[in-house]
Amino acid sequence: xxxxxxxxxxxxxxxxxxxxxxxxxxxxAIPFGGKYRIIDxxxxxxxxxxxxxxxxxxxxxxxxxxxxxxxxxxxxxxIKDGGASILQPYTSNEGEKWFKGTxxxxxxxxxxxxxxxxxxxxxxxxxxxxxxxxxMMLETHKKNxxxxxxxxxxxxxxxxxxxxxxNTNNDGxxxxxxxxxxxxxxxxxxxxxxxxxxxxxREYLRKAPDALVDFGKDVxxxxxxxxxRLYAYKxxxxxxxxxxxxxxxxxxMEFLDPNHPLKIRxxxxxxxxxxxxxxxxxxHHNAKVNNSIITDGAIIRGDILHSVISxxxxxxxxxxxxxxxxxxxxKIGSGAFVEYAIIGENASxxxxxxxxxxxxxxLVIGYEESVGGEYHEKA
Amino acid sequence: xxxxxxxxxxxxxxxxxELGVLTKKRPIASLPFACRYRIIDxxxxxxxxxxxxxxxxxxxxxxxxxxxHIRSGKCWDLDSYGGGIFTFSQNRHKKALYEAxxxxxxxYEDHLAFLTRSKANYVFVAGSKIIAxxxxxxxxxxxxxxxxxxxxxxxxxxxxxxINRPKERLFTIxxxxxxxxxxxxxRVTIDTETALLDMNMSVLKVHTLIDIIKRAEADNLNEDITxxxxxxxxxxxxxxYEYKGYLANIESVKDYYNxxxxxxxxxxxxxxxHNQLPVITKTQSGVPTYFSENADIxxxxxxxxxxxxxxxxxxxxxxxxxxxxxxxxxxSIIMQGSRIGAGAxxxxxxxxxxxxxxxxxxxxxTRDNPIVIGKDITVHAxxxxx
Numbered sequence: 001x002x003x004x005x006x007x008x009x010x011x012x013x014x015x016x017x018x019x020x021x022x023x024x025x026x027x028x029a030i031p032f033g034g035k036y037r038i039i040d041x042x043x044x045x046x047x048x049x050x051x052x053x054x055x056x057x058x059x060x061x062x063x064x065x066x067x068x069x070x071x072x073x074x075x076x077x078x079i080k081d082g083g084a085s086i087l088q089p090y091t092s093n094e095g096e097k098w099f100k101g102t103x104x105x106x107x108x109x110x111x112x113x114x115x116x117x118x119x120x121x122x123x124x125x126x127x128x129x130x131x132x133x134x135x136m137m138l139e140t141h142k143k144n145x146x147x148x149x150x151x152x153x154x155x156x157x158x159x160x161x162x163x164x165x166x167n168t169n170n171d172g173x174x175x176x177x178x179x180x181x182x183x184x185x186x187x188x189x190x191x192x193x194x195x196x197x198x199x200x201x202r203e204y205l206r207k208a209p210d211a212l213v214d215f216g217k218d219v220x221x222x223x224x225x226x227x228x229r230l231y232a233y234k235x236x237x238x239x240x241x242x243x244x245x246x247x248x249x250x251x252x253m254e255f256l257d258p259n260h261p262l263k264i265r266x267x268x269x270x271x272x273x274x275x276x277x278x279x280x281x282x283x284h285h286n287a288k289v290n291n292s293i294i295t296d297g298a299i300i301r302g303d304i305l306h307s308v309i310s311x312x313x314x315x316x317x318x319x320x321x322x323x324x325x326x327x328x329x330x331k332i333g334s335g336a337f338v339e340y341a342i343i344g345e346n347a348s349x350x351x352x353x354x355x356x357x358x359x360x361x362x363l364v365i366g367y368e369e370s371v372g373g374e375y376h377e378k379a
Numbered sequence: 380x381x382x383x384x385x386x387x388x389x390x391x392x393x394x395x396x397e398l399g400v401l402t403k404k405r406p407i408a409s410l411p412f413a414c415r416y417r418i419i420d421x422x423x424x425x426x427x428x429x430x431x432x433x434x435x436x437x438x439x440x441x442x443x444x445x446x447x448h449i450r451s452g453k454c455w456d457l458d459s460y461g462g463g464i465f466t467f468s469q470n471r472h473k474k475a476l477y478e479a480x481x482x483x484x485x486x487y488e489d490h491l492a493f494l495t496r497s498k499a500n501y502v503f504v505a506g507s508k509i510i511a512x513x514x515x516x517x518x519x520x521x522x523x524x525x526x527x528x529x530x531x532x533x534x535x536x537x538x539x540x541x542i543n544r545p546k547e548r549l550f551t552i553x554x555x556x557x558x559x560x561x562x563x564x565x566r567v568t569i570d571t572e573t574a575l576l577d578m579n580m581s582v583l584k585v586h587t588l589i590d591i592i593k594r595a596e597a598d599n600l601n602e603d604i605t606x607x608x609x610x611x612x613x614x615x616x617x618x619x620y621e622y623k624g625y626l627a628n629i630e631s632v633k634d635y636y637n638x639x640x641x642x643x644x645x646x647x648x649x650x651x652x653h654n655q656l657p658v659i660t661k662t663q664s665g666v667p668t669y670f671s672e673n674a675d676i677x678x679x680x681x682x683x684x685x686x687x688x689x690x691x692x693x694x695x696x697x698x699x700x701x702x703x704x705x706x707x708x709x710x711s712i713i714m715q716g717s718r719i720g721a722g723a724x725x726x727x728x729x730x731x732x733x734x735x736x737x738x739x740x741x742x743x744x745t746r747d748n749p750i751v752i753g754k755d756i757t758v759h760a761x762x763x764x765x
Contacts, residue, residue, distance in 0.1 A: 034667035035683075074664075256669075258686060264666050265684070275662035277454075279652035280414035280642075280680040280695070289676055293667035296415070296683055308667075 002081055005138055005195070006053040006118040007046045008106060011039060011126035012099050014060045017244045020366035021344060026058060028126030029065040030248065031327045031345060033255045033264070034295045034308045036273045037068055038242060040075075041131070042124045043084070044271045047075040049134040052082030053116050056126070057105045059089050059098065074274045087112055101213035107205040113198065121201065123194040123215065129251055130239040131262060131269055132193075137233045140172075141195045147228040148201075150174065150220070151193035151235050163189035164216050166232050174230040177220050188232055190216065191239060200228070238262050249342055249362040252308045252325045256293060278311050286317070295328075302334070316351065323359075327367075344369060385431040385515065386499035386585070388490065389422055390605045391507040392439035392470050394546075397631035400753040401731060407629055408436075408507035409444040411714050411732070413642050413651075414682040414697050417448050418629060420660040421510050426503055427455040428656045429515035432462030435493040437604065442468040454661050465493055470603070477601045486601040487592045494585050502588050506579040506605050510627040510638065512651050512658060518582050518620050527616035528587045529608075531558055532580040534622045541574045546630060548577035548609070550619065558617040561609075578622060579605055587615065625650035636729060636749045639695050639712045643678055665698055673704065682715075689719065703738070710746070728752065 015027025022030065028039035039056070046054050054077060058065050065086075071077070072084025087109050089097045099105035106113075106123065113121060120141065122134055132151070141149040152166050160181070166188045167176040178184070194215060204222065205212055212218045223230055238261040242248040254260060264271060278297025283289060288303040297312035302319030309315070310327050316334030324341045332338065333351035340357035344367035349355065353371050357363030365371055391409075395402035401410060408419035419436075426434060434457055438445060445466070451457075452464035467489050477486055494502060501519055513532065522530045533550050541547045551560035552575065561577065588608070595607040602610070625647045627638035642648050652658060665683025670676065675690040684699035689706035696702070697714045703721040711728045719725065720738035727744035731754040736742065740758050744750035752758060 035665075074662075258669055258671070265686075270664055271666075272664045275664060277657065277660055277662060279648070279658070280682050281668060282648065282680050283676045283678070284645075285678050287676065289670040290674060291670070291672050293669050294681075295667045296665075304670075310667075 003053050003116045003118050005051055005120040005122055005134075006055065006113065006116050007042075007051050007122040007124055007134070008087075008109070008113075009039065009042050009054060009056045009124045009126045010102050010105060011056050011062075011065060012059040012105060013125075013127065015127065015243065018248065019245060020364050020369075021245065021248070021342065022061075024061055024367060025064045026061050026126075027243075029061075029068060030242070031310060032129065032242070032248070033252060034293050034310045035328075036271060037065075038129065039065065039069070039126045040271055040273045041129050042126060043069070043072070043075045043077075044269075045130075045132050045134060046122075046124075047077055047272065048269050049132075051122065051134060052077055052079055053118075054084045055087045055109060055112055056084060057087045057099065057109065059105075062086070062088060068274050070274070075272045085112065101218075102215045103205065103219045104209070104213045106201075107209050107212070110202060110205065113202075118198050121196050121198050123192075123196065125192040127243060128191070128239060128241055129262070130191075130235075130237065131271070132235060132237070133269075134193075134195075137193070137195055137235075140231065140233045141197075144172070144231045145229065146195075146231040147197050148220070148223055149195045149231045149233050151191040152188035152232045153191050153235050153239050154187050155189045157184060157187045160184035160187045160189065166190055168232045172232050172234070174224065174232055177216075177224060179216060188234070191235065192216075195233075245342065245362050245364055246360070249325060249340075252342075253306070253323065256291060256306060256308065276311065287315075302332075302336075310345075341365065347371065384499060385426065385429050385501045385503060385519065385582075386494070386497035387422070387426045387431050387434040387503040387505070388493070388588075388604055389419070389434060389436045389505055389507060390603045391419065391442075391445065392437055392603055393506050393508050398629075398635060399632055400751055401632065401635065401729070403753070405444040406439060406442070406507065409448055410629065410635065411697060412510065412639060414680050414695050415663075416658060416660045418510060419445065419448070419507060420658055421512060422505050422507070423449070423452075423455045423457075424656065424659045425511075425513045425515055427457070427659055429503075429519065431457070431499075431503070431515075432459055433457065433465065433493070433497045433499070435465045435467065435490070437470050437489075438466060438468040439471040440469065442466060448661055450661070455659055461498075465489075474601060483599055484596065487596060487604075490592055490604060491589065494589055497585070499585055501582055502585050504581045504583070504588065504604055504608060508629045509578050509580070510625075510629065510651075511578065511580075511622055512624050512654060512656055513580070513622055514656060515582065521618065521620055522582055525616075525618045527557065527618035529581050529583045529612070529615050529617045530620050531612070531617050532578045532582075532620045532622050533575045534578060534626050535573045536576045536626070538572055538574055540628075541576055544628075544630070547628075548579075550575040550577055552619045556619050558613070558619050561612060575619075576626075576628075578626070579609075581608055582620075583608075624654070632729070632749065632751055633747070636712065640693070640710065642680060642695065643693055648680075663698065671704075689721075697732075706736075711749075731756075734758065 011028040015022040097108045240251045284301045287300045291306040292304045294309040295311040301317040302315045305322045308325045314331045319336040322339045327345040329346040332349040335352040338355045341363040343365040346368045391406045549562045668685040671688040674687045677692045679691045681696045682698040688704045689702045692709045694711045701718045705722040706719045709726045714732045716733040719736045722739045723736045724741045728750040735757040
């Protein structure tokens with residue numbers, strides 16, 4: 001069927017809790033796992049789920065993200081009647097259209113969605129790491145004859161007060177939504193993944209564009225108040241929010257486990273990324289690599305211990321990289337020591353530099369930053 | 380360079396008998412090389428960097444492996460409007476048909492159609508067994524400054540590299556760089572320390588090549604395009620161009636082994652891969668390579684998608700290879716998708732794609748005579764030794 005469902009990825013957030021790492025790039029464009037960017041996960045999920053039309057809504061520092069996504073060819077989305085489109089705020093007769101919130105960004109792109117004539121729209125956020133078959137969620141949505149289906153994940157009850165919690169009846173119909181409740185009544189947290197029947201959502205957004213700015217805060221409560229059919233779709237699998245420096249580091253460290261639940265080597269559900277061709281990884285005499293993942297183009301002369309080394313990274317002789325994430329293109333001199341750190345893309349670390357964070361306080365070197373021989377420590 | 384300035388004809392129908400099972404189902408041009416490339420990537424990259432928009436590839440047999448690799452030519456920007464990759468397979472068959480029927484005429488109609496429609500000014504013509512990272516823009520520049528009709532590329536190599544290689548052709552050039560003599564079939568007694576090795580790569584004006592083709596047609600000479608250029612070469616004014624980078628010449632299993640293992644020499648590797656002109660290949664969606672707690676790696680290269688639990692020394696490991704706990708790989712080339720069982724020992728060997736080595740198996744060759752295991756073979760617990 002031609003565009004029964006299209007996906008919209010909300011990639012406009014600033015991700016300010018990621019400090020230096022989102023200074024010049026949007027959060028969904030942050031590198032992950034040695035060769036991916038976070039947005040590769042929802043994009044690949046779309047492609048694997050047979051959803052070929054994807055709109056990516058960006059507004060904050062969009063350039064790297066735009067270049068990364070292009071027309072969607074890396075994800076096999078560049079087919080007839082499909083494609084990835086970058087949707088950015090634009091000026092029209094009605095004035096400037098800066099995105100004010102998640103629902104507002106969809107409202108402002110109604111004309112894009114109308115061009116595709118979908119029956120359903122899938123709303124995704126660009127900042128989670130997970131594998132999910134959206135087709136199954138769509139089946140549930142259709143079966144329930146729902147107006148909106150929200151993907152939920154069970155979280156430990158004691159942590160539930162940090163999430164938007166869905167309270168459902170026995171059929172999975174949502175009867176109540178509580179944002180960060182002090183006393184949670186259930187442990188089903190919203191994953192920020194929604195399927196809407198487009199005709200109804202369109203009507204709502206057009207009727208009250210100023211009141212419906214955010215999906216969680218405005219749209220869902222309004223739907224509930226008006227007795228629309230909202231259903232929860234329970235997902236049980238690996239799902240990681242990488243909204244903070246420590247959670248990004250932690251997600252990378254978990255990714256080192258060859259038995260990681262994401263099953264990144266499962267070629268039936270591949271995570272695609274924009275591929276750049278680099279020569280093979282070169283490990284020299286006297287180098288040591290253990291419990292680590294390393295990507296093409298890297299040249300390793302030192303010791304890599306429990307770390308993620310991205311493409312085209314250079315590590316000089318007698319350097320030790322431990323429990324760290326080194327992003328693409330970074331050069332590390334000889335005799336350097338790096339521990340509990342995230343080093344941004346194309347950074348350079350001088351000979352004998354010491355870069356030390358702690359497991360609770362990961363030290364970050366920004367993109368293209370140069371670090372001299374002095375001592376960098378985070379208590 | 381201006382669009383449509385250069386086109387290319389690649390002849391991938393060369394003799395590959397000395398490569399044994401490695402070329403049983405693929406031409407030399409599609410042999411995997413340096414963990415993630417195919418040999419044809421080098422010439423495709425050479426022409427891509429000179430902004431060629433179209434390339435014709437003449438293939439001896441079916442060419443399945445080449446089609447699979449090259450696809451639309453998009454990776455090398457050969458899929459633009461007005462350009463493209465044009466493949467002509469079953470040339471061995473065509474040649475045999477012409478011979479059997481003593482047929483005359485039209486043997487080169489594909490070449491002529493390609494050359495005419497390319498609207499190019501220059502054509503790069505090459506064989507496929509030589510690996511080099513060549514700056515064709517510079518070659519064409521040289522062409523433009525001379526009155527010669529052909530520029531031919533050579534490399535000065537130590538005598539040892541051409542002795543006992545009967546297929547090699549050596550040049551003599553005069554003080555102005557013009558090629559004055561070609562010695563074929565290595566029959567030369569070389570009294571110098573070095574020799575000028577013909578790389579079987581020419582840049583010529585399209586109309587010169589059309590002229591050569593017409594002569595071949597008139598002489599009823601139905602051969603590969605590189606062979607007819609060689610046949611008439613000295614009838615033309617031929618300027619020489621010296622290539623100074625890394626060169627590998629893949630004719631035999633030993634050549635193939637040495638050229639791959641030679642990538643572990645940093646100088647060779649950098650000359651080929653870390654210079655201004657990157658080598659382009661088909662992009663693959665690989666995952667990073669994983670090294671376990673007990674992995675022990677010494678001077679080796681890896682492509683993406685591998686899982687390494689064992690020991691790897693002075694070896695090249697291609698994409699998606701699994702090396703299990705306790706396996707030891709030394710001085711070997713392990714191609715894509717192979718699985719090495721626990722405790723297996725592999726030395727001086729070439730494992731073609733998707734080879735399965737069962738746990739505890741020993742495959743031990745020698746530097747001069749590496750063992751080759753053909754594609755998709757499972758090696759059971761025999762002792763392989765020679």
